[in-house]
Each structure stands twice: as structure tokens, then as C-alpha cells.
Amino acid sequence: MSLTHKHEIHTRRFSRNMGVGLTLVALIGIVFGLTFVKVTRGDFEVPRANSTIVGDQ
């Protein structure tokens, strides 16, 4: 069966699939955006990898 074959269910569930797809894309955008803002604003600091002193990480 061809992968491009159009089944009736594709038409019937188009609205749901499109809605879920857009929601997931929006979620990725929000998580990415929040991460970007928090990291660039200085809310989050990456620990220094070469530090050996306890409590200096």
C-alpha cells in the first residue's frame, strides 16, 4: 500500500490531528522560549566544569 494513499480517516480526523500538531509545536516553542529567556537573563548559570572545590560549582 502506498504511503501517500488517502484514507477516509485522514479527512475525518484532520481537525483533531491539526489541532494536536499545532498544540505540540506551540508547546515546543514555549519551552524553548522560556529556556532562552531564563538562560540569557541570568536566572540560570552553568556550573564550571573544571572546578574541584566543593561548593564552588
Add this chain to the structure above:
Amino acid sequence: MTDVSLQTAYQDEPQFSDYFALLKPRVMTLVVFTAFVGLLAAPGGMHPFVAFCAILFIAIGGGASGALNMWWDADIDAVMRRTAKRPIPSGRVSGDEALAIGLALSAFSVVFLGLATNWVAAGLLAFTIFFYAVIYTMWLKRATPQNIVIGGAAGAFPPMIGWAAATGGVSIESVLMFALIFMWTPPHFWALALFMRSDYDDAGVPMLTVTHGRPATRRHILIYTVLLAALALAMGVTAVAGPVYLASALILNALFLKGAVAIWRRDEAMAEADNYLVERKFFKLSLLYLFAHFGAILADQALARFGLTWEVFL
């Protein structure tokens, strides 16, 4: 399954809009707007994207509580004309799906609001969802005619959550915004109960119109409107408001009091004669009333950014 029943099942298959309708989008506009005002009126700045996300998560939390409300109230929604077309009573979405969506979105919105802003705001959102879904929907709504009065607190929390998202705490200003919506809710819903005549009677929901009668409801609308006007005007001289708010509040409360007095002076025969015209007008005015008060707070905050506060005018 026969071809006919299969076709019917396909036709009744829920669309994305049916799931979205579970979130009560019209109620969500009030939640979004009041939370937005609470967030902007709060002192201190907030990154625009974080502010946008905070409002979004508050809206999703509000929507989730709406879905839980629809799941629990599906039986009475089916009886009431106003709610019979909702996704569950109309058969488009199952109760289990609504419950799952409500629980999942509740958890999602609270956790993400906490991560995006702070855990005070997230805690307030969690309490709001609990208050609306459990205390109001499951406990008060079918038990007491004070359901609307106490349950109104759930709708009053969004500006407090917005304020907490920006400041990390609760203050007198955010409590005043809460109080304004809290006092506004009873006259708003009792006016609706007056002209949606038999809906609540048919569903057996003990609204004031059912338990204490319509004349008592009219009296209660007037009493609450007087208390609301006193609160709304008193807010005009606090830090949360300014000249635009006070001017708007004077006009809106005069109109609202006039409407409440007109409702109080009418009886059922007069109301039936004009198909509840005065009650319907009062209900519409109540929507404008709340949006205009919060819009005025927003306008005053905008003016304050340009240094135009009470100190300049006095």
C-alpha cells in the same frame, strides 16, 4: 456495527473545537483579561515572553477547571437549555475524556506556571482550580443558594495570580482586585437566573431564585450592588487605581445602581410583560462593568508610566 450506525458514529466524532469548548473559552476571556491587568498593575518589570506564558498558563488552568466542571455537571447541563449543547451533554465528548483533559491540563498549567514565574502564583492557581472544581462544583453548587456568592471566589483569583506571578506575593492591591470580582459575581449571576427562568428549577440547582423566590433575588441584587459600588469607589483612592479608574467607576456604578434599583422595583408580571428586558440589560451591563473597571486600572497604569498619577492632578 451496521453501516448506518458506523456512519452516525463517524459524524459524531469529536473535532478539536469540541475539546477546546470544554475549556469554556468565553469564561477564559475574563480570566485572561483580569490576570493580565493584575500582572501589569503589579510593581516591578517582567520579561514580555514570561508574562505572556504566565497569562497562557493561568488561562489553561482556568480552562482545565472548566473541563472538570463540565465532567461533574454533565447531568444537569443536559437539562438546562443554556448548557445542553455543551460537548458532553450533546454526546460529542465523553465524560472520561473531559476528566482526563481537565486533570492533565490542571497539572500542566500549575507546574509550568511555577517553572515560568514562581511557586506562590502556581500555588494560587492550584487552589483556584481546586476551589472551582471541588468546593464550588462538587460541593456548593447543588447544596446551597449561596453557591454563587462563595463560588465567585474562584473567578476572582486570576488578577491575584497575575499579581503574584509578577511580584511573588500577595498584597492589599491584589486582594482589592479579587474583592471587586467577588462582589460583582452574585448580582451578575442572579440577573442571569432571573431571565433564564426555568433552567435552574428544572436542573434542581438551588439558586436563590428557586430557594428564596424571585422578589428575594431582586432584593439581594440591590444589596450586593450597593456593597459592590462602595467597594469599587473606595478602590478609586488606592494605589491600584487612578483618575481614569475613579471617573469610570463613578459612571459605571451610577448606571449599575440604577439598573439594580429598577430590577428591585419590578415584579414578575412586569418582567414577563417585556420579556425581562431590564434584567437582560443589567446582565449585559455587568459584563461591561467588570471589563471597564479592569480596563481603567490598565489605563491608569499606562498613564503612571508617563508620570501621570494622582499626585500630578491634586
